[in-house]
Amino acid sequence: MLPIINTGCNMSDRSNTIFLAHGSGSKLSHELIEKRLVPPLINPILSRLDDSAVFEYRGGRFAFTTDSYVVSPIFFPGGDIGRLAVCGTVNDLAMSGASPLYLSLSFIIEEGLTFEELELVLDSIKRAAEEAGVSIITGDTKVVNRGSADKLFINTSGIGVVAEGVDISGSNARVGDKIIISGAIGDHGIAVMSQREGLKFSVPIQSDCAPLNKMVAEMLAVSSQIHCLRDPTRGGLATALNEIARQSGVGIRIEEERIPIHDGVRAACELLGFDPLYVANEGKLVAVLAPEIAEKVLEKMRQNRYGHEAAIIGEVTDEHKGRVVMKTRLGASRIVDMLTGELLPRIC
Amino acid sequence: MRFIDEYRNVELGRGLIAKIAKLSIRPVKLMEFCGGHTVAIMRNGIRQLLPPSVQLLSGPGCPVCVTANVDIDVSISLAGLPGVTVTTFGDMMKVPGSYSSLQKARAEGADIRIVYSTQDAIQIARENSGRKVIFIGIGFETTAPTIAAAVLRAKAEGIRNFYVLCLLKLCPPVMKALLDLGEVKLDGIICPGHVSAIIGSKPYEFIPKEYGVACVISGFEPLDILLSVVMLVKQIETGQPRVEVAYRRGVRSEGNPVARRLIDTVFELSEANWRGIGNIAGSGLKFRKEFEEFDARLQFPISIEPVREAKGCLCGAILRGVKTPLDCSLFRRVCTPETPVGPCMVSSEGACAAYYQYGV
Numbered sequence: 058m059l060p061i062i063n064t065g066c067n068m069s070d071r072s073n074t075i076f077l078a079h080g081s082g083s084k085l086s087h088e089l090i091e092k093r094l095v096p097p098l099i100n101p102i103l104s105r106l107d108d109s110a111v112f113e114y115r116g117g118r119f120a121f122t123t124d125s126y127v128v129s130p131i132f133f134p135g136g137d138i139g140r141l142a143v144c145g146t147v148n149d150l151a152m153s154g155a156s157p158l159y160l161s162l163s164f165i166i167e168e169g170l171t172f173e174e175l176e177l178v179l180d181s182i183k184r185a186a187e188e189a190g191v192s193i194i195t196g197d198t199k200v201v202n203r204g205s206a207d208k209l210f211i212n213t214s215g216i217g218v219v220a221e222g223v224d225i226s227g228s229n230a231r232v233g234d235k236i237i238i239s240g241a242i243g244d245h246g247i248a249v250m251s252q253r254e255g256l257k258f259s260v261p262i263q264s265d266c267a268p269l270n271k272m273v274a275e276m277l278a279v280s281s282q283i284h285c286l287r288d289p290t291r292g293g294l295a296t297a298l299n300e301i302a303r304q305s306g307v308g309i310r311i312e313e314e315r316i317p318i319h320d321g322v323r324a325a326c327e328l329l330g331f332d333p334l335y336v337a338n339e340g341k342l343v344a345v346l347a348p349e350i351a352e353k354v355l356e357k358m359r360q361n362r363y364g365h366e367a368a369i370i371g372e373v374t375d376e377h378k379g380r381v382v383m384k385t386r387l388g389a390s391r392i393v394d395m396l397t398g399e400l401l402p403r404i405c
Numbered sequence: 406m407r408f409i410d411e412y413r414n415v416e417l418g419r420g421l422i423a424k425i426a427k428l429s430i431r432p433v434k435l436m437e438f439c440g441g442h443t444v445a446i447m448r449n450g451i452r453q454l455l456p457p458s459v460q461l462l463s464g465p466g467c468p469v470c471v472t473a474n475v476d477i478d479v480s481i482s483l484a485g486l487p488g489v490t491v492t493t494f495g496d497m498m499k500v501p502g503s504y505s506s507l508q509k510a511r512a513e514g515a516d517i518r519i520v521y522s523t524q525d526a527i528q529i530a531r532e533n534s535g536r537k538v539i540f541i542g543i544g545f546e547t548t549a550p551t552i553a554a555a556v557l558r559a560k561a562e563g564i565r566n567f568y569v570l571c572l573l574k575l576c577p578p579v580m581k582a583l584l585d586l587g588e589v590k591l592d593g594i595i596c597p598g599h600v601s602a603i604i605g606s607k608p609y610e611f612i613p614k615e616y617g618v619a620c621v622i623s624g625f626e627p628l629d630i631l632l633s634v635v636m637l638v639k640q641i642e643t644g645q646p647r648v649e650v651a652y653r654r655g656v657r658s659e660g661n662p663v664a665r666r667l668i669d670t671v672f673e674l675s676e677a678n679w680r681g682i683g684n685i686a687g688s689g690l691k692f693r694k695e696f697e698e699f700d701a702r703l704q705f706p707i708s709i710e711p712v713r714e715a716k717g718c719l720c721g722a723i724l725r726g727v728k729t730p731l732d733c734s735l736f737r738r739v740c741t742p743e744t745p746v747g748p749c750m751v752s753s754e755g756a757c758a759a760y761y762q763y764g765v
Contacts, residue, residue: 074512078499084743254521314415320406327409330753387418387627389450391763397742 082291082337083396087300106304107226108287109153111219118221120155122146123214131178131208133252135244135263139178141339142211143185144268145290151270152286152342154225154277155217157189162196165210168203178209189268191215217270222281229284230305234373235351237344239272239358240265240366242294243322246336251325262321265363267340272361276344279357285345288338292396295334297343298381299395309381311371311393335396345373412626421631422454428638429458433592435637436583436726438576440467440754441625442595447763449627459634462589462726463759465579465679466597468543469496469752470724473678476572477502477748478709479702480541483570484515486705490533492526493541495519500748503713523555523569530559530567539701542569547599549573549690550664553671556699568701571691574677576600577608578688582679584616589726593619593637595630598652603668605660606648613646624652671696680748681721720747723756730760737761 079089095103102110109122124145131138143160150157162182166175186193248264250256269288276283285305289297294316302309318333326333340363346354351369358364376382381393437443443463446452452461465471477500484491484507491507498508498519511517516536520526523540530538542552552569559567576597584591596609601622609620619640623633633651640646650656668690677689692700717735722728730736730749740746742758749755 074509076508076512078508084741088743323406323409385448385450386413386415387422387449387451387454388415389453391448391450394762397762 081396082296085397086291087395105226105228107153108149109155109217111153111155118219120150120153120217120219121214122149122153123212124149125210125212127207127210128249129207130249130252131174133264134248134261136248136266136339137178137181138209138211139181140185140266142213143182143189143191144266144339146213146215147189147191147268147270148288148339148342150215150217151268151273152225152288153217153219154223154273154283154286155219156274157191157215157217157270159194159216160186160191161214162193163212164196164198165206165212166198166200167206167208168200170208174209185268189270220277223277225283225286227285227287227301227304230301230307230309230345230373231284231347232307232373232375233348234284234345235348235369236298236309236311236371236373237346237351237355237358237367238294238316238370239269239342239344239364240340241317241319241322242289242338242341243318243326243333243336245339246293247322247325249337250329256325256328258321258325260321262319262325265338265340267363269340269342269363272358272364273342275357275361276354279354280346280350282347282350283344283354284347285343287343289341289343290339291337293333293335293337294343295332295381295393296395298393301343301345302381303379305373306378308374308377308379309371310374310376310384311381312384314386315368315370317366317368334393348372409626412624412628414628417628418631421628421635424635425459425631425638426456428635428642429456430642432458432460433638433641434460434462434590435593435595435634436462436464436589436591437595437623437630438464438466438580439595439597439600439625440470440752440756440759441598442466442623442630443756443759444754445625445627445630447759450763451627451630455634459638462591463723463729463756464594464726465583465682465724466545466576466600467749467752467754467756468545468548468574469500470720470748470755471574471579471679471681472497472500472543472572472748473680474503474714475678475709475712476570477506478504478712479707480570481505481507481510482707482709483539483701483705484510484517486707488536489705490516490518490529490536490538491541492518492520492529492538494543496752496754497541497543499745499751501715501745501751504710523551527555527559527564527567530564531562534566537566537568539568539570539705541572543572545574545576545597545600546603546668549672550603550661550667553667556671556696557667559699560696565698568699568704569692570701571672572677573672573690574679575688575690577604577611578685579679579682580609580612582682582685582688583725584612584618586725591618591726592641593621593646595633595637596620596622596648598622598624598629598655601650601652601656601660603661603664606650606656606658609648613648617646619646620648622648622650622652622656624655679724681724715746718747720749720757723749730757733757
């Protein structure tokens with residue numbers, strides 16, 4: 058825990074209020090979850106803090122997860138809140154090595170949403186569920202006053218089944234393991250941001266929003282020696298790798314020049330002052346796996362439509378435990394920290 | 406990516422590093438003026454690649470960092486006035502003032518909105534004619550023309566609910582102040598790239614002439630910075646300090662006269678209060694008389710509680726190049742990006758944030 062020291066003059070932001078930054082996937086988000094939300098509810102399954110909870114019941118192993126979607130705008134290049142709500146939850150299940158089976162679907166609708174918008178979202182939910190091979194088997198709808206929500210919020214929960222011999226968790230990374238990213242990073246965050254801010258690029262940047270469960274099944278068919286899977290959503294690749302380093306108590310070393318980034322995203326990041334390592338993805342995964350199977354799994358991933366740009370970007374080391382270090386293009390090293398605070402534009 | 410990759414080319418970079426190692430004989434202290442330079446240096450690990458004879462010190466070129474506590478306090482007080490919407494660049498949100506921050510004020514109900522440009526602030530004023538919209542105008546010569554343009558636009562359109570808290574500062578006068586203080590014996594300055602795109606290279610000429618200190622105007626890519634170091638070391642080793650431009654694709658020696666005219670139309674020179682340095686005459690900008698209707702200071706008289714400085718915070722000394730973040734006992738322990746004590750840990754271009762984020 059970060060020390061809370063009253064320096065007298067510094068007001069510091071540790072007041073009794075929640076800031077937007079508490080929801081950004083940053084260190085503050087982690088603190089909110091680990092220090093405030095989890096302790097009163099603690100139990101052995103919850104405390105693992107993986108993307109899904111995995112539990113055993115009557116001889117079977119199941120994964121269960123839930124996620125709420127509040128993206129603004131609700132339609133963005135390459136996707137919309139509906140596709141996101143299905144893919145996000147399917148991916149959280151897949152990151153535990155589970156095959157997703159069923160989803161729930163809850164709408165919180167702000168008065169004033171048009172039926173046309175709702176139908177577009179529903180259609181996209183239907184198509185994403187079909188693609189992922191999951192059924193939506195229960196749901197709920199609430200309508201709230203104008204201003205009490207922003208157009209449409211969606212919650213989905215999902216349940217899946219974990220095959221025997223599969224043991225995937227953020228705490229399973231081992232020294233010597235290789236790290237794979239399934240494709241170019243930052244597309245989703247920049248697509249949403251550019252839509253929101255009205256930025257136009259000559260090559261439009263599309264969200265990568267996609268269900269990854271089939272690719273995960275293909276990877277697991279190659280080998281069950283996949284130790285961690287994580288989808289680098291809010292907080293981006295940097296935060297996902299830091300989570301793994303912390304949970305597993307290992308160091309992670311990555312190489313800048315191996316990380317795939319589309320030119321449009323790089324250009325937008327230059328313009329906005331963002332580091333693509335921190336920009337959100339909705340159709341990418343990070344895999345940490347035994348070195349002897351890395352090439353084989355990589356080859357398999359590249360055959361999948363969502364993994365054709367997959368690359369090995371680094372490895373797990375016993376140095377700098379709990380931290381991520383990146384070799385820069387010029388050959389120096391630098392720390393890659395978790396996202397801190399909100400992603401903000403630079404000013405000069 | 407064209408126009409970026411060329412300036413990150415690894416082979417050329419290694420060549421420049423080898424050149425620096427070959428040229429550099431006597432130990433030199435170079436100040437990278439801009440926060441953007443500091444970030445590029447840390448992000449690319451450039452310090453590790455330079456020979457031990459070349460020492461890089463971070464300077465006061467981060468507009469958020471040099472904003473004095475009193476001005477943060479005033480911004481927060483303005484946000485608390487009824488009917489007022491404060492608009493600001495995002496980096497200002499978390500900077501702790503004496504008692505609070507804009508982020509905290511927003512969470513407590515003040516209407517504070519992050520904008521990407523002054524034009525966004527004007528748009529908010531247009532769309533909310535019932536509210537008084539104040540833009541927190543921080544920045545250097547780079548930002549000043551955009552604020553001037555926004556004010557001229559507001560005047561032309563007859564927008565009567567737009568105001569600016571003018572905290573604009575100028576770079577050459579603070580460089581002079583640092584050299585006069587003489588706390589650090591500088592051999593060379595990596596001069597700001599984007600500021601120079603506006604003011605050109607002439608305003609730095611007093612530095613080699615009067616202080617014998619080498620000057621090279623640099624861009625923000627790794628090769629820009631390495632090239633600037635090569636040029637500085639060459640000037641120093643040959644005993645010929647002068648002003649050179651390494652950032653030719655961005656800076657003309659005459660600068661941008663159109664932008665300077667804009668600044669000159671709306672603003673005039675004034676004293677400015679720099680964190681860690683204090684008041685420097687002629688180092689800031691204030692509204693000219695005919696634009697006083699936009700001046701938030703004049704239009705919203707407020708009183709603030711006595712200003713308090715955070716105990717133990719070295720931001721001031723770090724901004725003067727006297728200390729580095731690693732010298733600060735609060736760094737990483739008490740002062741982190743989540744719980745910043747001083748502004749250098751808040752701004753994405755602050756030296757402390759860059760050391761925290763990228764330092765090994």
